[in-house]
Amino acid sequence: MRFARATAAVRVPATSGNLGPGFDSMGMAHNLWDEVHVRLTTGATRVVIQGQGRASLPTDESHLIVRAMRRGFQAAGLPEAGIELTCRNGIYQGRGLGSSAAAVVAGLLLVRGLVDHPEEFDDAAVLSLATGFEGHPDNAAPALHGGIVLSWVKDDPGRAAPPAEPGAGEASGPAGADGFAHADGPAPPGEAGEGSPSPAVGVARIEVAPEVRTTLLVPNAELATREARSVLPSEVPHADAAFTAARAGLLVVALERSPELLFEATRERLHQDYRADSMPQSAEVLRALREAGWPAVISGAGPSILVFDEVDRKTADLLADRGFRALRSGVGRKAHLIDV
Numbered sequence: 001m002r003f004a005r006a007t008a009a010v011r012v013p014a015t016s017g018n019l020g021p022g023f024d025s026m027g028m029a030h031n032l033w034d035e036v037h038v039r040l041t042t043g044a045t046r047v048v049i050q051g052q053g054r055a056s057l058p059t060d061e062s063h064l065i066v067r068a069m070r071r072g073f074q075a076a077g078l079p080e081a082g083i084e085l086t087c088r089n090g091i092y093q094g095r096g097l098g099s100s101a102a103a104v105v106a107g108l109l110l111v112r113g114l115v116d117h118p119e120e121f122d123d124a125a126v127l128s129l130a131t132g133f134e135g136h137p138d139n140a141a142p143a144l145h146g147g148i149v150l151s152w153v154k155d156d157p158g159r160a161a162p163p164a165e166p167g168a169g170e171a172s173g174p175a176g177a178d179g180f181a182h183a184d185g186p187a188p189p190g191e192a193g194e195g196s197p198s199p200a201v202g203v204a205r206i207e208v209a210p211e212v213r214t215t216l217l218v219p220n221a222e223l224a225t226r227e228a229r230s231v232l233p234s235e236v237p238h239a240d241a242a243f244t245a246a247r248a249g250l251l252v253v254a255l256e257r258s259p260e261l262l263f264e265a266t267r268e269r270l271h272q273d274y275r276a277d278s279m280p281q282s283a284e285v286l287r288a289l290r291e292a293g294w295p296a297v298i299s300g301a302g303p304s305i306l307v308f309d310e311v312d313r314k315t316a317d318l319l320a321d322r323g324f325r326a327l328r329s330g331v332g333r334k335a336h337l338i339d340v
Contacts, residue, residue, distance in 0.1 A: 001076045001115045007340045008113030009037040012106045013146070013332040014091040015098030016216075016306045017138040020266035020297035021247035026150055027142035028306070029332035030216060032097070033090045036065060036106045037340065040114065041082035051089040053099070064100060068107025068133060075129055075198075076111060076121055094222030096300035101139030104130045105335050113337045124201075127151075132198040139300065141203050146334030148208055148255060154200040208255050208331055212262075216327040217296075217305040217319055223279050231274050240269035262295035262308045272298050279303040285322060 014032040018024070045066055047059040057063065061070075066083055073080060091099045108129055112121040123144055130140035131153065141151035247267050254261035275298065276283035282303040289296040295308040305324070316326040 001078060001117050001120060003040065003078060003081070003114050004116035005114055006040045007038065008110050009035065009338045009340045010106050010109045010113065010335060011035045011338055012102040012109070012143055012335040014329070015101060015139045015142045015332075016096070016299040016304075017098065017136075018271065018297070018300055019148070019251065019306070020272075021244045021251055021268040021270075022138070022150070023244065023248075023268070023270045024136045024138050025152055026148070026248070026251070027098075027138040028148045028214070029142040029146045029334065030097070030214075030329035031332045032216070032327065032329055033332075034099075034102050034106060035088040035090075035338070036110065037086040038069070038110045038114070039084045041084055043082045043084075045083045047085045047087065049087045049089060051087075052091060053087075053089050053093040056093065057087075057089075064103040065107040065110075068104045068130075069111055071129060071133070072108045072111030072121070075125070076115060078111070078115070092218055092304070095218055095304045096223070096298065096302045097216070097218070097304055098139035098143060098300060101130065101134055101143050102335075104133045105140055105143045109335055109337060127201045127203065128198040131201050137201045137203075141201065142332075143335050145203055145205065147331055148206040150204045150206065150252075152202045154202055206252055206255050209257055209259055212255060212259050212308060212331070213310040214329055214331065215307040215309065215311040216299065216329045217285070217307065217311070217324040218327060219282060219303050219325075220323045221279075221281065221303060223301065223303045231278055232271060233274065236270055244268045244270045259308075263290075263293065266295045266297050266308065268297075275302060281323065285319065285324060 011033050013029040015027050015029050017027045019026045019028060045061050047063045047066065049057050049059065065085055065087065069083060091097055091102055093099050105126065108126045112118045115121060127137060127140055127144055131137045134140055137151040137153065141149045247265055250261060251265040254265040279302045282298065282305060286296055286298060286305055289307065297306050299306040310328060311326050319326055
């Protein structure tokens, strides 16, 4: 491949990973977007950030979109070039809304938008590279494909061999083995990332029933993904794994044709309780919502909350008093290149 143009632009949606029981495998796109414009130059890298993260994100080569583009250049056999980015960020940072996956997908799709044979840099290639960055596909897959999707790493190298004498009642397997991390941000340096293998990833789209509605509850506080990842145990009881697997299957049925099952289908025992102490306010609000009958889950690694329903004005006002903004996000479209 060769560069065919010097400019490109892309829109990428926010995403929620996990969706409760679909740990590291289910994700949803929202109608909340980042828009990124790139221009290739012969000079130094320059990043202009508007909107979310403008006071905290880097503006040099360490910016995640730049790093993703460099990886895309390498994968496509392209020469290096100077990069000028303008980022118009609508996705909240550090809230469990897939901002890092959006950045990685944006960078890789921008590479597609610059080359002479974009069909050779197809969705499978982009998702594989993005999963290498992220360590898991459950945010990158819905960002790339839109809607609600199931995703899985084929022949997952993170799968541990069974122990010689497994403990009774436990499902074994180290969290993040071989760099395949648990949660929603990019893996830390030295784990998954630019130099990590790019695995083949499978994707299956869930056809969501038209009556399914969603609301995002976004808190004022941020939560570092690494912190949320670090509290997860390396082993879980077999009964908890079985309980959650059953609800993950039920969630597909509920989303496709039986929304009345969403409350039961969003129960799980693999991650939310373990993370509660790292986001006490979100855990308290989640508990109150579920006690009131709302089918609510933590969005990704948190601290945002996803409700599979439209939250009424009275409830939204009560949540605002506790520092949560209610957004009727809907099920979003896929990332896409736009005209410059």
